[in-house]
Amino acid sequence: MSLQFNNYLCKISISVFYYLVNSDFDILKILVRWRTGAKKTMEIFKTVSAMQSWSKQLKKQDKTICLVPTMGYLHKGHISLMEKGKELYDKVVLSIFVNPTQFGENEDLDSYPVDLDKDLYYAKKIGIDAVFLPSKDEIYNNNYQTYVELTKLPKHLCGLFRPVHFKGVTTVVTKLFNIVDPDAAIFGQKDYQQLQVIRQMTKDMNFNIKIIGAPIVREDDGLAMSSRNAYLTPEQRKSSLCLSRSLEKVRKMVKQGEIDADVILHKINEFIKSFEGTKIDYSALCDPETLNNVKEVTSKTLFALAVIIGKTRLIDNTIVEPITNPAQ
Amino acid sequence: MSLQFNNYLCKISISVFYYLVNSDFDILKILVRWRTGAKKTMEIFKTVSAMQSWSKQLKKQDKTICLVPTMGYLHKGHISLMEKGKELYDKVVLSIFVNPTQFGENEDLDSYPVDLDKDLYYAKKIGIDAVFLPSKDEIYNNNYQTYVELTKLPKHLCGLFRPVHFKGVTTVVTKLFNIVDPDAAIFGQKDYQQLQVIRQMTKDMNFNIKIIGAPIVREDDGLAMSSRNAYLTPEQRKSSLCLSRSLEKVRKMVKQGEIDADVILHKINEFIKSFEGTKIDYSALCDPETLNNVKEVTSKTLFALAVIIGKTRLIDNTIVEPITNPAQ
Numbered sequence: 001m002s003l004q005f006n007n008y009l010c011k012i013s014i015s016v017f018y019y020l021v022n023s024d025f026d027i028l029k030i031l032v033r034w035r036t037g038a039k040k041t042m043e044i045f046k047t048v049s050a051m052q053s054w055s056k057q058l059k060k061q062d063k064t065i066c067l068v069p070t071m072g073y074l075h076k077g078h079i080s081l082m083e084k085g086k087e088l089y090d091k092v093v094l095s096i097f098v099n100p101t102q103f104g105e106n107e108d109l110d111s112y113p114v115d116l117d118k119d120l121y122y123a124k125k126i127g128i129d130a131v132f133l134p135s136k137d138e139i140y141n142n143n144y145q146t147y148v149e150l151t152k153l154p155k156h157l158c159g160l161f162r163p164v165h166f167k168g169v170t171t172v173v174t175k176l177f178n179i180v181d182p183d184a185a186i187f188g189q190k191d192y193q194q195l196q197v198i199r200q201m202t203k204d205m206n207f208n209i210k211i212i213g214a215p216i217v218r219e220d221d222g223l224a225m226s227s228r229n230a231y232l233t234p235e236q237r238k239s240s241l242c243l244s245r246s247l248e249k250v251r252k253m254v255k256q257g258e259i260d261a262d263v264i265l266h267k268i269n270e271f272i273k274s275f276e277g278t279k280i281d282y283s284a285l286c287d288p289e290t291l292n293n294v295k296e297v298t299s300k301t302l303f304a305l306a307v308i309i310g311k312t313r314l315i316d317n318t319i320v321e322p323i324t325n326p327a328q
Numbered sequence: 329m330s331l332q333f334n335n336y337l338c339k340i341s342i343s344v345f346y347y348l349v350n351s352d353f354d355i356l357k358i359l360v361r362w363r364t365g366a367k368k369t370m371e372i373f374k375t376v377s378a379m380q381s382w383s384k385q386l387k388k389q390d391k392t393i394c395l396v397p398t399m400g401y402l403h404k405g406h407i408s409l410m411e412k413g414k415e416l417y418d419k420v421v422l423s424i425f426v427n428p429t430q431f432g433e434n435e436d437l438d439s440y441p442v443d444l445d446k447d448l449y450y451a452k453k454i455g456i457d458a459v460f461l462p463s464k465d466e467i468y469n470n471n472y473q474t475y476v477e478l479t480k481l482p483k484h485l486c487g488l489f490r491p492v493h494f495k496g497v498t499t500v501v502t503k504l505f506n507i508v509d510p511d512a513a514i515f516g517q518k519d520y521q522q523l524q525v526i527r528q529m530t531k532d533m534n535f536n537i538k539i540i541g542a543p544i545v546r547e548d549d550g551l552a553m554s555s556r557n558a559y560l561t562p563e564q565r566k567s568s569l570c571l572s573r574s575l576e577k578v579r580k581m582v583k584q585g586e587i588d589a590d591v592i593l594h595k596i597n598e599f600i601k602s603f604e605g606t607k608i609d610y611s612a613l614c615d616p617e618t619l620n621n622v623k624e625v626t627s628k629t630l631f632a633l634a635v636i637i638g639k640t641r642l643i644d645n646t647i648v649e650p651i652t653n654p655a656q
Contacts, residue, residue, distance in 0.1 A: 052536050062388060145480045146498070146532035151473040170474070174502075178534040204474035206506040208380050 042123060043130035048139075048179050051132050055093075055181045063090040067182035069173060072096040073113040074122050077217040077225035081186045082126045084214050093180050094123050095132040097139060101147075102168025108311075113230045132180060139175060148174045148205070153197045156291035157304055158315065161281045169194055170201045177207050184210040188217075190224050192304055192317045193291060216316070218244065224316045231312040235276065239309050242275040243316040246283065250303045254320045259297045261285040272307055281306035281313065288319060297322050370451060371458035376467075376507050379460045383421075383509045391418040395510035397501060400424040401441040402450050405545040405553035409514045410454045412542050421508050422451050423460040425467060429475075430496025436639075441558045460508060467503060476502045476533070481525045484619035485632055486643065489609045497522055498529045505535050512538040516545075518552050520632055520645045521619060544644070546572065552644045559640040563604065567637050570603040571644040574611065578631045582648045587624045589613040600635055609634035609641065616647060625650050 045051040055065060066089035068081045085092035096119055103109035116133075123131055147167055153159070154166035177185070187195045195213045202211050217225045222244030223237075232240055246268050253264050268283050283305035286293050294301055297320060304317035373379040383393060394417035396409045413420035424447055431437035444461075451459055475495055481487070482494035505513070515523045523541045530539050545553045550572030551565075560568055574596050581592050596611050611633040614621050622629055625648060632645035 048534055052534075056536070060388065060390060143480075143528075144532055145478045146476065146529050147479070148474065148476050148502075148533075151475070152471075153473065174476075175532075175534045178536065181536075200471075201474050204472055204503075205476075206376055206380075206503045208384070208506065208509075 040127075042120075042128055044120075045130060045132050046134060046138065048134065051093075051130070051134075051179050052181070054130060055179075058091055059181065064183045065089060065091045065093060065180065067093050067095065067176060067180045067185040068128075069095045069097075069176050069185065069187070071098045071112065071227065072119050073115055073227040073230065074119045075217075075225045075227060075229075077188050077190065079122060079126065080217050081188060081214050082123070082128060084212065085184075085186055086127055088212075089184060091129040092127075093130045093132055093182065094128045095176055095180065097132075097134055097172070097176075099139075099168055099172040100136060101140070101171055102165050104162055104164055107162070108228070108231075111231075113227055132176075139172070147171045148201065150197055150200060150204075153193070153200055153291055156286065156293075157193045157282060157284060158306060159193065161306065166194070166197050170197060173198055173201070174205065177202075177209060182209055184212055186212045186214055189213045190216045190226065190315065190317070192302060196289070196291065222248075224314075226314060228312055228314065232309065236309045236312065239275040239278055240312075240314055242272045242278055243305060243307055243314055246272060246305055247303065247316060247318040250285075251318065251320055254297050254301075254322055257323060259322055261293070261295050261297065264297070268305070272305075277309055279308040281308060285320075368455075370448075370456055372448075373458060373460050374462055374466065376462065379421075379458070379462075379507050380509070382458060383507075386419055387509065392511045393417060393419045393421060393508065395421050395423065395504060395508045395513040396456075397423045397425075397504050397513065397515070399426045399440065399555065400447050401443055401555040401558065402447045403545075403553045403555060403557075405516050405518065407450060407454065408545050409516060409542050410451070410456060412540065413512075413514055414455055416540075417512060419457040420455075421458045421460055421510065422456045423504055423508065425460075425462055425500070425504075427467075427496055427500040428464060429468070429499055430493050432490055432492055435490070436556070436559075439559075441555055460504075467500070475499045476529065478525055478528060478532075481521070481528055481619055484614065484621075485521045485610060485612060486634060487521065489634065494522070494525050498525060501526055501529070502533065505530075505537060510537055512540055514540045514542055517541045518544045518554065518643065518645070520630060524617070524619065550576075552642075554642060556640055556642065560637065564637045564640065567603040567605055568640075568642055570600045570606055570637075571633060571635055571642055574600060574633055575631065575644060575646040578613075579646065579648055582625050582629075582650055585651060587626060587650055589621070589623050589625065592625070596633070600633075605637055607636040609636060613648075 043054060045054065058065060066085035068085050070078050082092060082094060098109070098112050100109055120131065148170040149167045150170060159166050187198060189195060199211045202209055219225065221241060223229065223240050224244065249268060249271060250264055253267065258264055264285060265283050269280055272278050272280055272283070284293055285297060286302050288300055288302040300319055300321050302317060303320055304315070306313060306315045371382060373382065386393060394413035396413050398406050410420060410422060426437070426440050428437055448459065476498040477495045478498060487494050515526060517523060527539045530537055547553065549569060551557065551568050552572065577596060577599060578592060581595065586592055592613060593611050597608055600606050600608055600611070612621055613625060614630050614632070616628055616630040628647055628649050630645060631648055632643070634641060634643045
């Protein structure tokens with residue numbers, strides 16, 4: 001009964017906020033200010049031109065700008081990114097945009113969780129200077145036809161299971177970089193491959209922007225924070241621990257001197273299968289720069305995995321380092 | 329004998345300048361200043377970082393910057409672009425880079441004409457503020473892997489015969505935009521499809537850059553200026569007039585009330601074939617925005633053609649407009 005009431009409240013809240021967002025930003029600003037008790041106004045921009053003008057003005061004043069690109073439904077992971085931005089740069093822009101081009105046909109675009117009310121509340125509390133909150137039409141108009149694509153890095157890990165994903169990511173991030181014109185952008189290390197793809201894209205495209213990777217933030221029991229965790233039933237939530245536990249297991253094996261990738265991954269796959277309702281997309285040991293699979297863990301190595309639990313696809317990763325051979 | 333001597337001089341000149349360019353820019357600057365008698369130094373940047381720093385500094389001073397991207401071997405067409413830039417913006421940057429990614433495997437990358445001495449002389453005479461003159465390695469390093477591609481506009485006209493061309497153009501122009509950070513960029517209308525592709529790319533990628541198209545500059549007999557005209561033998565030079573003459577013929581036919589695209593193009597193709605040693609890649613009547621072929625010339629229409637003469641591929645185009653029907 002209480003849960004139903006909560007759901008009902010949540011739906012009303014979303015509806016009211018969507019109405020406000022689409023009708024009158026002054027009301028939105030006033031509400032956010034009232035909720036957070038803050039005095040400084042947080043800018044909210046829906047259009048590319050308004051966002052660009054704001055950045056251009058600040059650049060002339062020699063202010064540094066940091067961008068935190070998100071798809072909203074903010075959690076503690078996002079909050080750590082925003083706080084890092086506040087710490088290092090004069091102004092922080094939070095972008096909230098559920099980017100359709102990075103979702104495959106059978107993926108969760110339509111069900112991706114939304115809570116704009118809470119997102120804006122968090123942003124304001126943290127002291128975000130501007131939120132970029134465009135509509136889909138503002139980002140991709142009718143005749144849209146330009147895509148940014150990498151030829152190598154996406155051909156590994158998640159890219160093998162989500163063939164259009166990184167093309168969508170690099171396209172929208174290029175656009176966000178041109179719209180916000182930041183000095184730096186912060187991305188979470190949970191999406192390790194995404195971070196590498198964006199680093200490479202930024203270098204290749206000569207964006208004069210520093211890419212900062214921020215550590216994975218976890219629940220108390222180890223599950224990496226993700227907006228998609230909201231999909232999990234209580235049963236699935238238990239199974240979801242197979243990911244972080246796998247990281248621990250790999251670390252332990254490597255610490256004990258195991259270097260054979262096949263041996264490690266076989267044990268890990270068996271371990272994951274022992275959890276109820278899990279389906280492995282991949283578990284891999286690879287070079288942290290090129291993402292090529294390695295046969296042996298002889299230097300710093302990325303362990304990354306993607307597991308589908310019910311309908312929810314979760315990812316996690318860690319860098320492992322082999323023990324120094326005492327015989328050497 | 330005189331021609332041989334000229335060739336010899338030309339080769340020495342290229343060698344000396346390549347040596348200077350790759351060794352010491354101060355000498356290069358002094359030489360250019362001496363040759364042109366100008367007092368103001370024209371900056372010459374070989375590295376991305378030096379070019380970016382210069383632009384960043386000027387932006388802080390609220391100066392506007394215009395980019396004229398070229399592959400060098402400058403002619404009067406390029407000069408008109410640079411002069412337009414000087415007229416409209418505080419600072420003009422000329423980039424000279426023979427971009428390998430826009431050449432197909434059997435195209436003329438290796439034989440593309442070079443005359444850096446003359447290029448820098450022209451640039452200085454016109455009052456260009458900075459020349460961006462990167463090496464291939466500076467633009468595309470070992471692990472380079474990012475490309476910008478359009479899905480629709482390149483599937484017409486030249487794009488059908490040069491399948492990798494526009495991908496290379498949009499990639500390098502994106503990079504140049506990020507390196508120079510201009511307020512505007514000027515391109516010649518001779519490469520009509522390129523201009524449309526770049527307009528669309530700029531809009532799609534949210535570059536806050538004005539794209540300016542400048543009119544085709546022609547030799548006295550009508551041949552559109554092109555660096556590739558240098559390839560033509562005296563005989564081929566005569567045949568090259570088939571392009572500009574075709575534009576005149578199409579204009580005349582449309583003026584006389586002919587609207588049937590098939591009829592017009594059939595006559596034009598026969599006309600081109602009447603010139604010695606010509607091979608038609610395409611001649612087309614199409615929508616000036618989408619580049620889709622039209623069946624009838626009932627509104628503003630692009631006539632564009634590409635003809636191979638010997639081994640030299642030449643292009644030209646014009647916009648035609650039907651006469652108003654006097655019966656209406």
